[in-house]
Amino acid sequence: MDVNNVKWLNLQFTDLLGNLRQVVIKRRNDIKWFEELVRNGIGKLDGSSVPGFQDIYDSDMNLKPDPLTYAYLPWTEQPTARLICNVLYREESYAKDPRSNLEKALKNLLSRYVPYIGVEIEFFILKGINIVHNEEILNFSVNMESDELPINNNGYTYDWKGGYYIQPANDTLFKYRENLVTTLEKYFNIYVESHHHEVGIAGQSEVNIRYSDPLVTSDNFITFKQVAKMVGRDMGFIPIFMPKPIPIDNGSGLHMHISLYRDDENIFYDADDEYAMLSQTARYFIGGLIEHGRALSALVSPTVNSYRRLIPGYEAPVYLVWSRSNRSAAIRVPFYSRRYGGGRIEYRPPDPSCNLYIASAAVLAAGIDGINKKLDPGDPVDEDIYRMPQNKRVSMGIKTLPRDLWEALDELESDNKFLEGYLSRELIETYIELKRREYIYLVKYASTAEYKMYSSI
CATH class of the missing domain: 3.30.590.10 (Glutamine synthetase/guanido kinase, catalytic domain)
Incomplete structure (x- = not known):
């Protein structure tokens, strides 16, 4: 994964109905910034605009990229990579995030199967x-x-x-x-x-x-x-x-x-x-x-x-x-x-x-x-x-x-x-x-x- 070769990062997640949603952010020329992005996510999600997520009075949420999903996008004019994200709420995995639910289920299973x-x-x-x-x-x-x-x-x-x-x-x-x-x-x-x-x-x-x-x-x-x-x-x-x-x-x-x-x-x-x-x-x-x-x-x-x-x-x-x-x-x-x-x-x-x-x-x-x-x-x-x-x-x-x-x-x-x-x-x-x-x-x-x-x- 060489993030230095891209200008933009496409942060993706899925809603409850399985629709892919995304926001595109500018990559900074700072490796510590990227490490922080992967570690704690970024506040870039209005949960009230995603059906079934949050009410308007409590809607600030974070997207936390999974670095293993990094991929270069061949259809953009500017060099862009995508990262699939988990959704965070108050710095914790969001209870309604489909990907976080599956990830948690698999962690519970791995001790047995x-x-x-x-x-x-x-x-x-x-x-x-x-x-x-x-x-x-x-x-x-x-x-x-x-x-x-x-x-x-x-x-x-x-x-x-x-x-x-x-x-x-x-x-x-x-x-x-x-x-x-x-x-x-x-x-x-x-x-x-x-x-x-x-x-x-x-x-x-x-x-x-x-x-x-x-x-x-x-x-x-x-x-x-x-x-x-x-x-x-x-x-x-x-x-x-x-x-x-x-x-x-x-x-x-x-x-x-x-x-x-x-x-x-x-x-x-x-x-x-x-x-x-x-x-x-x-x-x-x-x-x-x-x-x-x-x-x-x-x-x-x-x-x-x-x-x-x-x-x-x-x-x-x-x-x-x-x-x-x-x-x-x-x-x-x-x-x-x-x-x-x-x-x-x-x-x-x-x-x-x-x-x-x-x-x-x-x-x-x-x-x-x-x-x-x-x-x-x-x-x-x-x-x-x-x-x-x-x-x-x-x-x-x-x-x-x-x-x-x-x-x-x-x-x-x-x-x-x-x-x-x-x-x-x-x-x-x-x-x-x-x-x-x-x-x-x-x-x-x-x-x-x-x-x-x-x-x-």
Whole structure:
């Protein structure tokens, strides 16, 4: 890290809803100034202007940079570096700061376990999006532009849900993803394992980021979203991270791959397990995810739009069960062969609208609660649960995810004791309040589909 080569420092943090915010400060030609900045932070935040943070009469807050997140920004005209920050209040970690909450949770865990999380980031990349919103009639319309839409007749289109692994001549976004992953690796030291076109037409893509410490992975995810938008701006594309932008095509998930280590040993792995090379400890962890899965939904699928994704028929999880290699289950154990199987679980409900700092802390809390209480996840379900008759699901005791955000928030209000030590009470209560406001605001708008169906009644 050579701060002498930059003129400006971009101090970044995330709010409760996962939005990246920033302030740019002039770097001083004084190494002691920088050391003081990293040690104690800088008073540069009005907490009353960040939803859910502070009241106006008590709003002065500090940003404390993490020097390990230093990265040179390639898109600024003046030499500028970014630093991701924790939020401080009265010189202490702020109780509602998502990053500080995850950092504290990991410190509490390290005496027993070392967790790793990797993410599959799915998102749509459009050439344009035009939103017409009329507050007076409480209605809106959206027009999206993409060379890949089936309504186009340019020789490069596929039918809905036909985009999986298409080759570059038809994959109009290959060059965009190539520039994106090159920028991530060159400037931000983010290891990208793979990228490809996803099932959704109109430019759905997936980028897989290598597993790491959950704090690093969360930093990488928020960095990824910013880089995706900046690369898109330069190339004439608009990346969209909402979970379900197109009603009749697949939605976008943020599948979390989780493993747990102790003394440098993967305690999720068991070579003697015939089913999935998965240990009993991993099964208990899965039991915690199933036990608290409905409450977790408010944190990992946190928007009204999230629940348009969580419906049968689009490879999105609906049922709280686990299985090997089964993408209709909420918890999948990847198992391509005994050579490449075991040692990790894939938690499929999260989507890219979530605050990954909060989601990671909550998922670990649920899983560790399962280990501590030895929660039995039940038998794996090795069939297409979407096609399973309802009476069979009921007889097997299979729970479903909440139907909408309001129901998920109700579940979180009634089941959050497992989050103690992972997320603060202040964060949880404020988060629920903000999300209920969001739901109430959006539910009053009739969709264009509703007008089409009901206007002639």
